[in-house]
Amino acid sequence: MRNISHEEYDVIVLGAGAAGLMSAITAAKKSKRILVLEKSNKVGKKILMSGGGRCNFTNRYVESHHFISNNPHFCKSALKNYTPQDFIDLVEQHEIEYEERKHHQLFCKHSAKEIVNMLLQECNDLGIKIKTECDVKAVDPISNQELRNNLNAKNTHYRYSINVAISNKQGVEQLTILCQSLIIATGALSIPTLGGSDYGYRLAEQFNLPLIERRAGLVPFKFNDHLKNLCENLSGLSLPVIIDCNGTEFEESLLFTHKGISGPVVLQTSNYWNPGDTIAVNLLPKLDAMENILKQKEQNKNVTIRKHLNGLMPKALIIELQKLWWPGYEDYSICEISNKELRIIGAHLNKWDLKPSSTEGYKTAEVTLGGIDTDAIDSKTMEVRNQKGLYFIGEVVDVTGHLGGFNFQWAWASGYTAGLFA
Numbered sequence: 001m002r003n004i005s006h007e008e009y010d011v012i013v014l015g016a017g018a019a020g021l022m023s024a025i026t027a028a029k030k031s032k033r034i035l036v037l038e039k040s041n042k043v044g045k046k047i048l049m050s051g052g053g054r055c056n057f058t059n060r061y062v063e064s065h066h067f068i069s070n071n072p073h074f075c076k077s078a079l080k081n082y083t084p085q086d087f088i089d090l091v092e093q094h095e096i097e098y099e100e101r102k103h104h105q106l107f108c109k110h111s112a113k114e115i116v117n118m119l120l121q122e123c124n125d126l127g128i129k130i131k132t133e134c135d136v137k138a139v140d141p142i143s144n145q146e147l148r149n150n151l152n153a154k155n156t157h158y159r160y161s162i163n164v165a166i167s168n169k170q171g172v173e174q175l176t177i178l179c180q181s182l183i184i185a186t187g188a189l190s191i192p193t194l195g196g197s198d199y200g201y202r203l204a205e206q207f208n209l210p211l212i213e214r215r216a217g218l219v220p221f222k223f224n225d226h227l228k229n230l231c232e233n234l235s236g237l238s239l240p241v242i243i244d245c246n247g248t249e250f251e252e253s254l255l256f257t258h259k260g261i262s263g264p265v266v267l268q269t270s271n272y273w274n275p276g277d278t279i280a281v282n283l284l285p286k287l288d289a290m291e292n293i294l295k296q297k298e299q300n301k302n303v304t305i306r307k308h309l310n311g312l313m314p315k316a317l318i319i320e321l322q323k324l325w326w327p328g329y330e331d332y333s334i335c336e337i338s339n340k341e342l343r344i345i346g347a348h349l350n351k352w353d354l355k356p357s358s359t360e361g362y363k364t365a366e367v368t369l370g371g372i373d374t375d376a377i378d379s380k381t382m383e384v385r386n387q388k389g390l391y392f393i394g395e396v397v398d399v400t401g402h403l404g405g406f407n408f409q410w411a412w413a414s415g416y417t418a419g420l421f422a
């Protein structure tokens, strides 16, 4: 008999981000021994950076239509188990001041750090152990036979063994850890410097779970044609627009950047965009531009198109659009331009078809679309259907929220659900 030294836990959580910490807190209310293993040197890095440092921690109104997934119904059960109000109650218990911004988005009044501190305090009060700088080398299902023969475990309820190298001041400690339930909350690919990793997908492959193709979401667009110059010239300028992409519309502000376009409306749109798709930008959402410009002509208004648009959109943008849509007519009055030309210009203003060359990718994306196919997971528990005691939660799963606090609400809700059943 080979006796391997090991530690034993009821629940192990891989990943100390939003979902992982919430699952540990929930599990600790019914099980005693909970351990969280975090790869990086700090917990909750994305929470700290979120919402411009103020963490848009939830949204007052969360519905399944705020999420993208191959199975749009999958998220419903978890979202019902743990509602925005549940998280608000926790925030209030910890006396964290928050504010409601437009579209019902809730942000910390002071700092995202308060949310991380709140979660850590909950963990501390519940006796949850957290180890950082953990390099998980292997995760293996274990049989009772192995437990008896090799590990001399105190009971035979353990289902997984984890080999991990933990860096600390003394050096690197190699550890074998046994657990009954294993919750994978290792997040997704976005922003590698904040912990973005493919670990969850690799583990899913090890257990033969299907994956939905991944791509960057909530991410700015880039252009590599003449529009790159236009965007560069307008960099920093923003205006309210509507963007339609593949039949889904968002109305919010658009921001020109050095490489292309960003701003809330663009980030939202990027979740529905696939390479090669065209997006339609309505620069004058409140106005039928064609009708408006023709009316000016009927009324014999002796103004240039540029002057007509002044006050309706930023001047710098008008100058750039002039180069695109009415070159040669810069100094003509509307009355001197044919109705046909004016109709074309008006139509462009309400529907500017743009074909981004790409997105900025995982380096700046707030989320990763796709992930572990929800068919493999029981939506009521977040447990893998054919793998007792193994749970996947948070962003690693094929559930992605719109901008506005929905991604954190999914992390809290899926984490809570797994914690209840693990």
Ligand SMILES: Cc1cc2nc3c(=O)[nH]c(=O)nc-3n(C[C@H](O)[C@H](O)[C@H](O)COP(=O)(O)OP(=O)(O)OC[C@H]3O[C@@H](n4cnc5c(N)ncnc54)[C@H](O)[C@@H]3O)c2cc1C
Pocket: 014, 015, 016, 017, 018, 019, 020, 037, 038, 039, 040, 043, 044, 045, 046, 047, 049, 050, 051, 052, 055, 056, 057, 058, 134, 136, 185, 186, 187, 188, 190, 191, 194, 195, 196, 197, 199, 365, 366, 367, 393, 394, 395, 396, 404, 405, 406, 407, 408, 409, 411
């Ligand atoms: C810049 C930015 C701003 C954002 N702002 C908001 C916002 O305001 N509101 C909102 O709702 N959403 C926001 N999001 C999205 C939100 O942060 C994520 O959806 C959410 O953090 C996902 O939670 P998670 O726990 O699944 O993953 P993460 O929070 O990414 O946590 C995963 C954790 O697992 C660790 N890990 C990875 N691999 C391993 C491994 N092998 N072993 C152990 N640990 C591992 C990582 O280091 C990380 O700590 C933002 C995202 C970014 C990048």
